[in-house]
Amino acid sequence: MEATVGALAARPEARSEATVYRHSVTTRVSHWLFALAFVVLVMSGLQIFNAAPYLDASDKSDAHRRVLAIGGEQTPGANPTGVTQIFGLSIRTTHLFGYGDDGMGAESARAFPGWMTLPGYQDLASGRRWHLFFAWVMVACGLAYFAASIRRKDLALIVLRREDLPKLLPMQLYYLKLRKEPPPHGKYNPLQKAAYTTVLFVFTPLIVLSGVALAPGIDSIAGPLTAVFGGRQFARLWHFLAMVGLIGFVLVHVTLVLSTDVVNNIRSMITGRYRLGEHEGTGI
Amino acid sequence: MKRALFLASGAAIALAGCSKASNALNDNQTIRRALSSAESLNHTLIGTHGRAKVYSDADVDREFRVNGFDTPSDSSYARLLADGFSSYRLPVDGLVERPQKLTLAELRTMRSYDEATRHDCVEGWSAIGRWAGVPLASVLALAKPSQSARYVIFHCMDRASDGTPYYESLDLTQAAHPQTVLALDLNGKPLDADHGAPVRLRIPTQLGYKSAKWIGRIEVAADFKHLFAGHGGYWEDQGYEWYAGI
Numbered sequence: 111m112e113a114t115v116g117a118l119a120a121r122p123e124a125r126s127e128a129t130v131y132r133h134s135v136t137t138r139v140s141h142w143l144f145a146l147a148f149v150v151l152v153m154s155g156l157q158i159f160n161a162a163p164y165l166d167a168s169d170k171s172d173a174h175r176r177v178l179a180i181g182g183e184q185t186p187g188a189n190p191t192g193v194t195q196i197f198g199l200s201i202r203t204t205h206l207f208g209y210g211d212d213g214m215g216a217e218s219a220r221a222f223p224g225w226m227t228l229p230g231y232q233d234l235a236s237g238r239r240w241h242l243f244f245a246w247v248m249v250a251c252g253l254a255y256f257a258a259s260i261r262r263k264d265l266a267l268i269v270l271r272r273e274d275l276p277k278l279l280p281m282q283l284y285y286l287k288l289r290k291e292p293p294p295h296g297k298y299n300p301l302q303k304a305a306y307t308t309v310l311f312v313f314t315p316l317i318v319l320s321g322v323a324l325a326p327g328i329d330s331i332a333g334p335l336t337a338v339f340g341g342r343q344f345a346r347l348w349h350f351l352a353m354v355g356l357i358g359f360v361l362v363h364v365t366l367v368l369s370t371d372v373v374n375n376i377r378s379m380i381t382g383r384y385r386l387g388e389h390e391g392t393g394i
Numbered sequence: 395m396k397r398a399l400f401l402a403s404g405a406a407i408a409l410a411g412c413s414k415a416s417n418a419l420n421d422n423q424t425i426r427r428a429l430s431s432a433e434s435l436n437h438t439l440i441g442t443h444g445r446a447k448v449y450s451d452a453d454v455d456r457e458f459r460v461n462g463f464d465t466p467s468d469s470s471y472a473r474l475l476a477d478g479f480s481s482y483r484l485p486v487d488g489l490v491e492r493p494q495k496l497t498l499a500e501l502r503t504m505r506s507y508d509e510a511t512r513h514d515c516v517e518g519w520s521a522i523g524r525w526a527g528v529p530l531a532s533v534l535a536l537a538k539p540s541q542s543a544r545y546v547i548f549h550c551m552d553r554a555s556d557g558t559p560y561y562e563s564l565d566l567t568q569a570a571h572p573q574t575v576l577a578l579d580l581n582g583k584p585l586d587a588d589h590g591a592p593v594r595l596r597i598p599t600q601l602g603y604k605s606a607k608w609i610g611r612i613e614v615a616a617d618f619k620h621l622f623a624g625h626g627g628y629w630e631d632q633g634y635e636w637y638a639g640i
Contacts, residue, residue: 153416158518159518161516161517161518162515162517162518162519169453169512169520170453170455170512170520170521170522171459171519171520171521211409211410211413213413213416213417214413214417215410223409224413225409225410225412225413227416228416228419228420229413229416229417229419229420229421230412230413230414230416230417231413231417233420233633234516234517235629235632235633235634236420236426236633238516238634238635239426239429239430239432239633239635240420240429242429242432242433242436242635242640243428243429243430243431243432245432246432246435324514324640325440325639325640326446326512326514326598326599326600326601326638326639326640327436327440327441327442327444327599327600327639327640328440328639328640329444329446329447329512329514330442330443330444330445330446330447330598330599330639331440331441331443331444332444333444333447336447342512342514342520343519343520346518
């Protein structure tokens with residue numbers, strides 16, 4: 111961290127400390143709470159997945175419509191094996207998926223290993239407790255963020271617009287260091303807009319609604335919701351895919367935060383103050 | 395090679411620490427209590443108001459998955475099984491004005507429910523069966539719960555490996571739901587031993603562990619705190635939610 115600050119200080123053009131107020135208190139608090147909730151929800155969700163380690167593209171469970179299955183075997187006299195099947199294609203995943211860390215210092219047959227789950231040991235009841243509580247934390251963060259943005263009338267700043275489309279490729283070339291300067295943009299660059307629009311309007315609503323659709327009580331009062339996803343088991347598959355999508359986003363997000371002016375980036379999400387780059391603005 | 399080994403063992407230690415930390419958080423009683431607060435919120439918001447989806451015969455699983463505890467193997471259940479449940483009596487007692495002792499034949503004459511519904515297990519899987527039987531409300535109407543009654547408790551004939559009997563409970567609202575039934579038939583045939591014969595509960599608006607099998611007695615009560623660990627059901631006593639609509 112020290113080294114980064116020092117390097118910046120040595121470059122006069124980057125030293126300008128004039129900052130703008132980039133993120134409101136609601137945005138900052140909901141961002142970090144959402145991040146915490148996401149980690150808890152993924153880990154407890156994998157714990158819940160382990161209780162029925164397969165996903166079917168159907169309403170009821172149906173082995174003929176199985177998309178993903180993780181299984182493990184430990185037969186006396188043979189080495190234990192873990193096998194992951196995707197669309198019927200078997201991949202040996204011993205010591206990672208199907209057979210691996212049991213969360214208590216040994217190994218056993220289980221789909222996702224103990225270090226990925228909450229709690230580490232196999233305990234569906236506890237996993238559900240964490241999951242059903244932090245699901246509300248995630249929903250509360252989302253609602254608070256949207257309510258505050260709409261009230262400030264600046265939700266449009268983060269939404270990808272038709273005018274941004276021609277700027278997507280130049281922005282990507284800039285990130286790949288194949289172009290010297292980014293295309294001029296507002297508060298968010300075109301790729302950020304594309305990513306945040308997908309997360310805010312596709313992945314997060316999808317993960318919340320598909321999760322809700324799994325509940326028999328919800329299916330009873332809002333049957334069309336479960337039907338939209340193709341039934342209960344299919345909703346479980348959508349729920350899993352939305353998680354994969356959000357994990358993909360988080361990996362890219364964290365990589366970019368760390369690889370582009372990390373101190374400035376993280377400060378903006380803690381104090382709200384952000385030093386604008388040469389090609390950045392504060393508008394759309 | 396040495397470096398790779400060093401990195402791998404470092405990663406292994408870090409990952410083991412991950413489990414230790416998450417296990418410790420999970421075992422913290424204050425945190426557990428806080429997390430449990432979501433249950434009453436879900437119960438209030440979702441409740442047991444809606445109707446579970448009804449399926450056609452084409453959707454039914456002919457071989458309905460057998461799950462739950464092992465089929466009772468004690469001598470009294472063996473006797474019931476041997477005499478085709480002709481000596482079976484279902485007591486409906488507790489806080490009721492007219493305690494009942496129903497025979498299987500009496501229950502069969504009260505049959506008015508016949509629907510294919512989905513069984514959603516807490517583990518995540520689902521199966522569809524066609525269930526026929528007596529709405530719980532009809533049986534309760536015979537027994538007339540008294541003013542102080544709040545819960546219906548199902549005492550079952552199956553036991554966990556440590557001998558603890560299975561039991562479940564519903565509140566009177568859940569019990570009055572038209573799809574909350576004492577099932578006698580599965581897929582057009584009388585329940586077999588493995589599926590909870592002669593009488594099991596079916597409540598498709600909640601998760602499967604609520605649908606208790608092998609019912610031996612129905613007790614109407616003001617509370618369930620005096621029973622076993624006090625959480626209103628065998629799985630509830632193991633940490634699962636009493637409200638199982640989600």
